[in-house]
Amino acid sequence: MSNKDPILELRGVSKSFGAVQALYKVDFHVAPGEVMALVGDNGAGKSTLIKSIAGIHTIDEGEILFDGQPVTIHGPKDAAKLGIEVVYQDLALCDNLDVVQNMFLGREELSSLRRLDETTMERRASDTLASLSVTTIRSVRQTVAGLSGGQRQSVAVAKAVMWNSKVVILDEPTAALGVAQTRQVLDLVKRLGEQGLAVVLISHNLHDIFEVADSITVLRLGQNVAEYKRADVTQTQVVEAITAGKLSKVPGVQDEVIA
Amino acid sequence: MSATAPAPVEGGPGAPAVAAGGDETLQDYARRWWAGVKAGELGSLPIVVGLIIIAIIFQAKNDNFLTAGNFVNLIVQAAAITTIGMGIVFVLLLGEIDLSVGFVSGVAGVVTALLTLPDNSNVFAAGPTMVIVLLVGLGIGTLHGLIITKVGIPSFVVTLAGLLGWNGVVLLLIGDRGTVIIQNDFFVGFANDFLSDAASWIVAIAGIALYAAMLFWQRIQRARHGLPSAPDSLLILRVAGLAIAVLAVVYVCNQDRGIPYVMLMLAGVFIFWTYVLNRTKFGRHIYAVGGNAEAARRAGISVDNIRIACFAICSMMAALGGIVLASRLRSVDTGAGGGSILLYAIAAPVIGGTSLFGGRGTIKSAVLGALVIASIDNGLGLLGLSAGTKFVITAGVLLLAVTVDSIARKGRESAGRA
Numbered sequence: 001m002s003n004k005d006p007i008l009e010l011r012g013v014s015k016s017f018g019a020v021q022a023l024y025k026v027d028f029h030v031a032p033g034e035v036m037a038l039v040g041d042n043g044a045g046k047s048t049l050i051k052s053i054a055g056i057h058t059i060d061e062g063e064i065l066f067d068g069q070p071v072t073i074h075g076p077k078d079a080a081k082l083g084i085e086v087v088y089q090d091l092a093l094c095d096n097l098d099v100v101q102n103m104f105l106g107r108e109e110l111s112s113l114r115r116l117d118e119t120t121m122e123r124r125a126s127d128t129l130a131s132l133s134v135t136t137i138r139s140v141r142q143t144v145a146g147l148s149g150g151q152r153q154s155v156a157v158a159k160a161v162m163w164n165s166k167v168v169i170l171d172e173p174t175a176a177l178g179v180a181q182t183r184q185v186l187d188l189v190k191r192l193g194e195q196g197l198a199v200v201l202i203s204h205n206l207h208d209i210f211e212v213a214d215s216i217t218v219l220r221l222g223q224n225v226a227e228y229k230r231a232d233v234t235q236t237q238v239v240e241a242i243t244a245g246k247l248s249k250v251p252g253v254q255d256e257v258i259a
Numbered sequence: 260m261s262a263t264a265p266a267p268v269e270g271g272p273g274a275p276a277v278a279a280g281g282d283e284t285l286q287d288y289a290r291r292w293w294a295g296v297k298a299g300e301l302g303s304l305p306i307v308v309g310l311i312i313i314a315i316i317f318q319a320k321n322d323n324f325l326t327a328g329n330f331v332n333l334i335v336q337a338a339a340i341t342t343i344g345m346g347i348v349f350v351l352l353l354g355e356i357d358l359s360v361g362f363v364s365g366v367a368g369v370v371t372a373l374l375t376l377p378d379n380s381n382v383f384a385a386g387p388t389m390v391i392v393l394l395v396g397l398g399i400g401t402l403h404g405l406i407i408t409k410v411g412i413p414s415f416v417v418t419l420a421g422l423l424g425w426n427g428v429v430l431l432l433i434g435d436r437g438t439v440i441i442q443n444d445f446f447v448g449f450a451n452d453f454l455s456d457a458a459s460w461i462v463a464i465a466g467i468a469l470y471a472a473m474l475f476w477q478r479i480q481r482a483r484h485g486l487p488s489a490p491d492s493l494l495i496l497r498v499a500g501l502a503i504a505v506l507a508v509v510y511v512c513n514q515d516r517g518i519p520y521v522m523l524m525l526a527g528v529f530i531f532w533t534y535v536l537n538r539t540k541f542g543r544h545i546y547a548v549g550g551n552a553e554a555a556r557r558a559g560i561s562v563d564n565i566r567i568a569c570f571a572i573c574s575m576m577a578a579l580g581g582i583v584l585a586s587r588l589r590s591v592d593t594g595a596g597g598g599s600i601l602l603y604a605i606a607a608p609v610i611g612g613t614s615l616f617g618g619r620g621t622i623k624s625a626v627l628g629a630l631v632i633a634s635i636d637n638g639l640g641l642l643g644l645s646a647g648t649k650f651v652i653t654a655g656v657l658l659l660a661v662t663v664d665s666i667a668r669k670g671r672e673s674a675g676r677a
Binding site: 076077088090091092093094095096097101105106107108110114115116119120122123126145 | 477480481483484485486538539540543544546547549550551553554555557558559560618619671
């Protein structure tokens with residue numbers, strides 16, 4: 001658990017799509033070395049929130065602070081430049097490429113004559129996987145198609161952390177994984193925190209969250225209804241917040257006085 | 260991965276993965292390659308076996324098939340569809356198709372003939388003509404690509420319109436001339452002249468030396484970075500395999516008229532595109548777009564630009580193929596680019612193992628596939644069989660190749676290598 005200043009902070013962020021208010025004055029923060037879980041029911045605004053951080057959506061209102069400085073994020077490239085990497089649920093790996101090729105996709109290292117510098121890339125990919133203690137991948141030159149779900153998740157995470165990233169956002173990393181593979185990924189998430197990265201973990205699985213998260217932010221209907229330190233809370237309390245957390249504004253009622 | 264030449268010793272697609280740990284022996288390599296084959300990573304194995312079977316059958320039926328003279332004929336006959344097929348590889352890698360390549364090659368042939376026509380007021384020399392024709396191809400492909408990506412029409416439809424439209428352009432350009440004889444010495448000689456014996460030996464040996472140097476350079480680089488390498492014996496085997504193949508080809512050709520210039524061109528184009536696909540960022544991005552366009556987009560790759568570039572390359576290679584074809588026939592007529600050219604050019608990479616679904620394929624596949632098609636065409640011609648029989652048998656081979664690929668894919672899927 002970290003008491004450091006947050007590396008990424010959102011203050012009063014709102015976002016609406018036409019008549020639908022997806023986020024309403026949401027506050028969110030994550031500090032280096034902290035694993036912050038982001039939970040909420042379907043439609044609570046988790047995806048909109050991370051897409052706002054990743055620069056896929058621009059926010060209507062509120063501010064995003066990175067390292068204490070206000071920033072505007074206009075696209076995934078801006079986010080990457082700040083050191084924010086998102087690992088989406090569908091992982092976005094090319095099955096026909098090998099592990100190294102996937103990890104460097106779009107950011108290939110070149111040597112003379114504009115050649116791909118395969119040896120440097122292979123070395124760095126191996127080192128990154130080793131630093132994350134990913135030992136289940138037999139060869140970095142095998143195609144991603146042949147990897148298990150957990151291994152693919154590991155590759156996607158390694159791809160995200162390789163670029164001196166400071167904040168890694170993981171969208172449902174353990175969904176659709178078996179027990180042993182979930183174990184691998186949760187261990188990986190813990191190691192990311194231990195290495196000083198700020199980790200945002202989105203999950204529906206409270207069991208997983210209570211195992212790895214330091215703090216928990218609960219979203220409900222686009223508003224944040226609660227924030228807990230893991231040590232101070234039970235799963236029942238979190239479930240209550242997810243399903244019946246107190247809203248400051250009832251959706252659909254326009255001129256409600258804000259509490 | 261390390262293949263820039265069709266050395267027969269490397270069967271699997273890409274060098275087999277090396278497990279962490281020390282260098283492996285040749286036996287380990289062979290064992291893993293065989294395991295890969297059993298799991299469906301067939302690579303060029305089926306087609307090499309197929310070529311051997313074809314050669315045995317035709318030789319048994321007519322002992323003119325395996326002669327030096329016929330071998331040279333075969334290469335010249337295969338040259339045009341090989342060239343066009345190499346371009347088709349680029350669109351197949353994206354999971355797209357280009358049905359217009361036949362008549363784009365026709366347009367290129369006609370433009371070549373007209374630009375170099377002596378009674379024309381502006382007679383172009385060979386060099387500028389070549390450049391103009393290739394640029395025409397590039398332009399046509401860019402146009403296709405722009406319509407496909409920016410307007411969002413499937414490539415099948417756009418290039419189907421191209422098939423009709425460029426056929427029309429061929430007819431319009433020829434006008435009432437009927438047939439245009441090519442009189443430029445360079446373009447006549449392109450597919451009809453041969454290197455001297457000495458020159459072909461020098462080129463062959465230089466090529467082998469370059470290949471060996473490249474493999475050893477890679478070996479040194481990997482060692483410097485502390486990465487595991489293939490065993491030295493495999494390295495030597497690869498170089499030796501290539502050397503034997505190349506020297507044998509040169510020797511056989513020199514028994515007859517020699518190495519055709521067009522073969523030199525094919526070798527150069529083959530090495531160039533293989534290099535582009537395997538060793539450059541652009542090539543890597545083509546595979547990525549073909550494998551998972553969404554992942555490529557998220558990785559910051561401009562998917563549209565890659566697609567436009569691939570269609571442009573495809574049409575440019577079709578134009579080059581058109582020059583080869585016009586040169587071989589020494590003339591162009593209203594039928595330029597028609598007939599079986601389109602279907603053979605698409606069938607070649609598919610027979611050679613390039614997937615129709617994108618993401619998997621090599622330039623080598625076009626060469627091997629075209630060799631199969633040309634062998635059948637040539638062999639059946641020697642046996643005096645009709646065009647009808649040729650088509651039926653070629654169709655059978657195409658189906659067989661796709662069946663082998665499909666069974667291999669199922670094998671890969673069940674082995675988790677899809």
